[in-house]
Amino acid sequence: MARCQQCGNFASYDDSFEPEADDLEVDVDSEQIVGTVRVALVSECCGDEMKDYTFDVEHDITSEVIAFREKHKLSDKVLIESELSLDTEMTTRRQRNDRHGKPIKHSRYSRTYYGFNSSGTMTLCAAKGKKTIKEEINVSFNDETQASFFEELY
Numbered sequence: 001m002a003r004c005q006q007c008g009n010f011a012s013y014d015d016s017f018e019p020e021a022d023d024l025e026v027d028v029d030s031e032q033i034v035g036t037v038r039v040a041l042v043s044e045c046c047g048d049e050m051k052d053y054t055f056d057v058e059h060d061i062t063s064e065v066i067a068f069r070e071k072h073k074l075s076d077k078v079l080i081e082s083e084l085s086l087d088t089e090m091t092t093r094r095q096r097n098d099r100h101g102k103p104i105k106h107s108r109y110s111r112t113y114y115g116f117n118s119s120g121t122m123t124l125c126a127a128k129g130k131k132t133i134k135e136e137i138n139v140s141f142n143d144e145t146q147a148s149f150f151e152e153l154y
């Protein structure tokens with residue numbers, strides 16, 4: 001726990017705070033979804049940002065792109081365009097077992113992990129003759145890290 005700068009009290013984190021994931025995009029050349037997701041830990045009392053962590057995203061979509069090319073019989077030279085429509089939510093996970101698999105009895109010894117889960121659709125488009133082929137594919141990916149790796153913002 002950390003002190004909220006707005007009211008000075010020790011504060012819990014608002015674990016429903018929406019991460020920033022505006023720059024996620026499909027890189028068709030490397031066949032990855034790339035970008036960053038910034039998760040902020042904000043105080044539940046005042047919504048004050050106390051800590052943050054920025055995740056680098058490199059989510060592989062090679063198999064989706066290959067399947068799209070094969071299904072529509074597109075050669076490797078056909079340019080594929082893409083669009084993303086994702087919802088990104090914050091995730092919280094409390095470690096329940098120690099590294100030997102035994103349950104942790106005292107919460108002060110258990111680690112908390114914060115991260116994100118992005119899910120939604122990726123639309124792939126390609127021109128074939130005079131037609132445009134379009135397909136929506138479900139994608140989801142996530143990441144998390146220990147609370148202690150988050151950086152203090154003040």
Ligand SMILES: [Zn+2]
Pocket residue numbers: 004005006007008009011043045046047048
């Ligand atoms: Zn506060």
